[in-house]
Amino acid sequence: MAVQSSEKSFREVFIQLPSNTIDFFISFVDVFLSAIQRLVGLKGMPYVFVLPNLLVFGIFILFPMLLNFAYAFTGGSEFFLSERPWVGTANFDQLLTCDNFLDPNTCTQDRFWRSIYGTMSYVLGQVLWMVVISIITALILNRGIRARGFFRSVFFYPVLLSPIVVALIWKWILQENGLLNGIIVSLGYEKLPFLVDAQWARFWVIGISVWAFMGFYTLILLAGLQSIPADLYEAASIDGASEWHSFWSITLPLLMPTLIVVLVLALIRAVQVFDIVFAFTGGGPGTATLYIVQYIYDNGFASPNKLYGIAASASLLMAGTLVVLTLIQLRFRREEV
Amino acid sequence: MGTITSFLTRTRGRGRLHFTDIITYLYLILGTFLMFGPVVWLIFSSFKTQAEIVKFPPRLLPYRQETVVVEGYDEPLPLYLVTLENGSTAELAQVRRIGLESQLVDPANPDEIIKIPIDQREPIEKVVFSFDNYIEGVESFNFARYLRNSLIVTIFATLLTLLINSMAAFALAKYHFRGREAIFFIMLSTLMVPLSVILVPVFLVITTIDWNNNLLGVIVPAAATPTGLFLLRQYMLTIPDELLDAARIDGASEWRIYAQVILPLAKPALAVLTIFSVMWRWNDFLWPLIVLSRSEFFTLQIGLNSFQGELNVQWNLILAMTVLTLLPITLVFAILQRNITTGIATTGMK
Numbered sequence: 084m085a086v087q088s089s090e091k092s093f094r095e096v097f098i099q100l101p102s103n104t105i106d107f108f109i110s111f112v113d114v115f116l117s118a119i120q121r122l123v124g125l126k127g128m129p130y131v132f133v134l135p136n137l138l139v140f141g142i143f144i145l146f147p148m149l150l151n152f153a154y155a156f157t158g159g160s161e162f163f164l165s166e167r168p169w170v171g172t173a174n175f176d177q178l179l180t181c182d183n184f185l186d187p188n189t190c191t192q193d194r195f196w197r198s199i200y201g202t203m204s205y206v207l208g209q210v211l212w213m214v215v216i217s218i219i220t221a222l223i224l225n226r227g228i229r230a231r232g233f234f235r236s237v238f239f240y241p242v243l244l245s246p247i248v249v250a251l252i253w254k255w256i257l258q259e260n261g262l263l264n265g266i267i268v269s270l271g272y273e274k275l276p277f278l279v280d281a282q283w284a285r286f287w288v289i290g291i292s293v294w295a296f297m298g299f300y301t302l303i304l305l306a307g308l309q310s311i312p313a314d315l316y317e318a319a320s321i322d323g324a325s326e327w328h329s330f331w332s333i334t335l336p337l338l339m340p341t342l343i344v345v346l347v348l349a350l351i352r353a354v355q356v357f358d359i360v361f362a363f364t365g366g367g368p369g370t371a372t373l374y375i376v377q378y379i380y381d382n383g384f385a386s387p388n389k390l391y392g393i394a395a396s397a398s399l400l401m402a403g404t405l406v407v408l409t410l411i412q413l414r415f416r417r418e419e420v
Numbered sequence: 421m422g423t424i425t426s427f428l429t430r431t432r433g434r435g436r437l438h439f440t441d442i443i444t445y446l447y448l449i450l451g452t453f454l455m456f457g458p459v460v461w462l463i464f465s466s467f468k469t470q471a472e473i474v475k476f477p478p479r480l481l482p483y484r485q486e487t488v489v490v491e492g493y494d495e496p497l498p499l500y501l502v503t504l505e506n507g508s509t510a511e512l513a514q515v516r517r518i519g520l521e522s523q524l525v526d527p528a529n530p531d532e533i534i535k536i537p538i539d540q541r542e543p544i545e546k547v548v549f550s551f552d553n554y555i556e557g558v559e560s561f562n563f564a565r566y567l568r569n570s571l572i573v574t575i576f577a578t579l580l581t582l583l584i585n586s587m588a589a590f591a592l593a594k595y596h597f598r599g600r601e602a603i604f605f606i607m608l609s610t611l612m613v614p615l616s617v618i619l620v621p622v623f624l625v626i627t628t629i630d631w632n633n634n635l636l637g638v639i640v641p642a643a644a645t646p647t648g649l650f651l652l653r654q655y656m657l658t659i660p661d662e663l664l665d666a667a668r669i670d671g672a673s674e675w676r677i678y679a680q681v682i683l684p685l686a687k688p689a690l691a692v693l694t695i696f697s698v699m700w701r702w703n704d705f706l707w708p709l710i711v712l713s714r715s716e717f718f719t720l721q722i723g724l725n726s727f728q729g730e731l732n733v734q735w736n737l738i739l740a741m742t743v744l745t746l747l748p749i750t751l752v753f754a755i756l757q758r759n760i761t762t763g764i765a766t767t768g769m770k
Contacts, residue, residue, distance in 0.1 A: 130591075143644070
């Protein structure tokens with residue numbers, strides 16, 4: 084045999100080898116699954132196909148969800164369920180005992196209520212800014228601009244960065260002697276306590292999460308805008324509609340389904356926010372940016388005496404909220420159709 | 421009013437530059453600045469020395485004071501531009517500083533010590549992109565090990581997700597069987613309940629099967645993604661059933677129909693799920709944080725988090741390690757950006 088050229092070995096390694104491996108894998112599995120097919124017949128095959136997904140799903144999502152109920156009604160700091168005493172609704176009582184629900188100081192679990200109010204204000208602010216900025220950016224990207232692909236990627240890039248990287252980048256910029264304070268001082272103003280002051284910390288938590296995620300929503304909204312047929316606008320302008328008018332009566336209504344998807348996704352993700360804030364402020368200063376998932380994490384994993392019961396009850400309450408949000412969304416969708 | 425409206429509606433025709441076009445490009449330039457600026461700032465900062473990093477107000481480029489080796493001194497001495505008493509200036513090397521007085525020597529004439537007040541000297545600096553921070557950082561930040569763990573988790577979790585999600589999606593899209601609606605509904609309803617809400621019980625399951633400090637504990641639990649299942653099923657619904665029937669007449673087994681008829685046709689949807697899965701797994705934080713507590717199993721994200729939490733770690737090292745952590749995904753994005761953005765925009769949200 085002749086000496087192989089390097090080009091051929093390249094093909095062998097990167098194209099033929101994987102495809103041979105895949106072929107081999109398919110034939111290998113086929114031996115088993117054909118035998119199973121002879122055993123269970125055509126009617127049984129769909130169950131075979133859903134089985135792996137269902138197993139993983141059942142063991143790691145569905146079963147734990149049921150276990151969560153058991154944890155929520157037991158107390159103590161033992162980890163294994165068999166060693167935990169049944170306490171009834173004591174955990175919920177503890178979480179939900181307040182003299183005045185509007186004032187977290189009067190609650191037995193004041194951190195829980197602080198985290199709830201914190202999450203609410205975060206969700207409101209973040210979703211609002213996110214949607215507004217994403218729409219504006221999508222509208223701009225949808226104009227007849229040059230290098231649209233490039234700019235689309237520019238806004239998408241931070242989406243790929245991990246929460247911890249995003250948090251560190253911004254901590255570096257916002258720290259006392261950071262870039263932003265440097266700019267402010269060189270303009271002749273005083274330094275601002277971006278990470279030390281509670282209000283500023285809340286503001287920047289919203290700011291960096293919008294910075295990190297807006298590209299994703301912009302992309303979805305842009306796809307929605309581009310699916311609006313151009314002849315609608317032509318027809319409208321022939322009929323003498325002003326462009327302002329066609330924005331309100333064509334763009335907005337036809338974008339509505341996409342907008343609702345974006346709104347719901349943003350809402351659900353905002354309620355679940357954890358990693359980016361955890362790495363950025365750690366919930367501080369004080370409890371200024373303590374949100375509900377971090378409250379659960381703190382109780383179950385970070386505090387010295389682990390209150391698994393409290394963590395589980397809090398997560399049940401949170402899951403309940405998410406289900407309500409989902410139901411509202413389904414209702415919206417039905418009205419839409 | 422008219423100008424605002426044309427700004428808000430669709431594209432203007434080609435031709436002369438309207439002032440809304442100027443606003444558009446200003447917005448895009450500002451956006452580019454805001455999106456890339458922080459990362460560029462991070463990269464420049466990661467090359468700065470300890471002394472430069474605490475300097476306020478900060479400078480963009482990584483400056484470093486020039487040094488010179490002077491006969492009779494073991495260490496290289498820092499160079500200063502000094503204004504002498506007679507008004508002339510000279511480049512001198514500082515031997516030591518005592519209070520407000522600086523003792524310098526002329527590198528050409530190292531025996532004679534010149535004493536001046538410190539406000540009459542200025543450091544001579546040049547821009548140096550030095551990898552010192554990176555070299556020092558990886559001594560305690562085990563980049564190679566974390567990268568290996570991250571790659572293992574991302575690759576195997578994505579392969580597993582693609583395999584089991586597509587198999588289940590195939591069954592749900594192409595067969596009528598008892599329980600189909602129930603399975604689909606249960607899986608979709610958990611779309612809203614994330615892993616983070618059931619932290620404690622999943623941790624119990626993981627502990628019971630002894631997957632703590634095991635990459636399997638990070639790879640497997642989130643593999644059955646409802647999002648992926650939904651996406652693939654919707655896509656497979658559009659593949660005509662006739663293709664399956666034709667393959668069956670040819671005697672193909674159901675597995676071969678799935679693997680050699682359906683999967684090749686579902687490539688666009690599989691590609692989108694691959695992008696999502698790689699993004700999720702590479703950046704995954706909360707889950708590995710709980711499952712992995714021994715540093716030899718850390719992924720990059722967890723490693724970086726624990727590195728920044730360690731006491732006495734300097735910012736310049738943290739910044740360098742942050743750059744290392746964002747480098748792989750940035751390279752992938754730079755190569756595949758068009759496929760990624762169009763993929764998500766077109767198939768992602770159907």
